[in-house]
Amino acid sequence: MTTDEAADLAEIQQKIYRYGYAIDARDFESLDALFTEDAIVHYDVPGGVRKPWPEMKGWLPQGLKLFRVTQHNMSNPLVEFDCDRARSRTYGHLLHLQHHKDGSTTRMVHHATYNDEWVRGADGWKIRRRTLSNLYMEGRVYGPDDVELYASPEPY
Numbered sequence: 619m620t621t622d623e624a625a626d627l628a629e630i631q632q633k634i635y636r637y638g639y640a641i642d643a644r645d646f647e648s649l650d651a652l653f654t655e656d657a658i659v660h661y662d663v664p665g666g667v668r669k670p671w672p673e674m675k676g677w678l679p680q681g682l683k684l685f686r687v688t689q690h691n692m693s694n695p696l697v698e699f700d701c702d703r704a705r706s707r708t709y710g711h712l713l714h715l716q717h718h719k720d721g722s723t724t725r726m727v728h729h730a731t732y733n734d735e736w737v738r739g740a741d742g743w744k745i746r747r748r749t750l751s752n753l754y755m756e757g758r759v760y761g762p763d764d765v766e767l768y769a770s771p772e773p774y
Contacts, residue, residue, distance in 0.1 A: 638690035663752040689713040704736040726757035
């Protein structure tokens with residue numbers, strides 16, 4: 619592996635990890651540094667959506683307000699390069715906690731895989747296509763009639 623290839627790999631891996639931190643902090647503005655303007659994002663999970671990046675960015679605050687806390691653990695990223703394009707596959711262990719109106723708490727965990735297509739541009743590597751595929755899920759998600767809604771994460 620050349621020095622340039624190692625730098626490209628490190629950049630993509632860092633961006634994969636930044637995604638998890640940004641989602642958990644509800645820092646949706648910072649996600650623009652990770653996606654191309656014309657990116658397509660598909661959360662192929664129960665209740666998931668498929669949208670162009672600008673629409674997905676607008677959907678995320680609504681989609682995540684059901685959860686008091688989330689923790690997106692990204693692991694084992696495998697990256698393959700083809701000049702100014704790359705593909706990555708990353709495991710996600712995605713914890714979601716819901717606080718119910720009756721005071722109880724439940725958790726749902728997605729065990730998933732992120733499949734990404736990357737392109738290198740003037741701003742470095744960005745995701746052009748992302749598909750989140752569910753391997754299996756523990757627990758369930760409760761709707762807005764059952765749980766407290768949160769604009770930002772609240773630690774316990």
